[in-house]
Amino acid sequence: QLQLQESGPGLVKPSETLSLTCTVSGGSISSSSYYWGWIRQPPGKGLEWIGSIYYSGSTYYNPSLKSRVTISVDTSKNQFSLKLSSVTAADTAVYYCARLQRLNWFDPWGQGTLVTVSS
Amino acid sequence: EIVMTQSPATLSVSPGERATLSCRASQSVSSNLAWYQQKPGQAPRLLIYGASTRATGIPARFSGSGSGTEFTLTISSLQSEDFAVYYCQQYNNWPPEYTFGQGTKLEIK
Secondary structure (H helix, E strand, O other): OOEEEEEOOOEEOOOOOEEEEEEEEOOOOOOOOEEEEEEEEOOOOOOEEEEEEOOOOOEEEOOOOOOOEEEEEEOOOOEEEEEEOOOOHHHOEEEEEEEEEOOOEEEEEOOOEEEEEOO | OOOEEEEOOEEEEOOOOOEEEEEEEOOOOOOOEEEEEEOOOOOOEEEEEOOOEEOOOOOOOEEEEEEOOEEEEEEOOOOHHHOOEEEEEEOOOOOOOOEEOOOEEEEEO
């Protein structure tokens, strides 16, 4: 059974870079069938897609975040990572990683990790 | 950007009754729509993809319908575990750009 687990600092200072890693277990991140994605959810609010990556390194980003986002993949560790630069309080959210089926829907999801931007 | 609008924001229904949730797209997304269920403190769970195909392990009381700009998620006989927030998500763009509705909270009446 495929599982995803987010990890990284829970507190980031304003103007710094948020860095998270998603570790995939129970399956290979190098599968040709899937992309992998990051989605976030501010407290009490809805879901926002951040970006997606293929094992080859091909990426797609949300245009509203593109200038600040970098997603990378490490196939040797079965992981993919998110970097979001120049963060503000508006970037405070639960960050989820998920498998992207056929570049279409997200399933399954990791449990999520709360990242708070505060000095 | 394709904007997804869900209605109502909150729906109060009694256990055993039917719930009907709506999702509207700002432009046609064909049948490229998914539904998710999210319970407090948990990640979203995929319910429906392709507008009407149930994901693996999803009970038959969940059904999806619609195409183009108007979509519906129906829960035929509400169980206690169904009270949650439901989101729709479109995946019709190229290059890929995924957008979610703002959610409908299904609460016990």
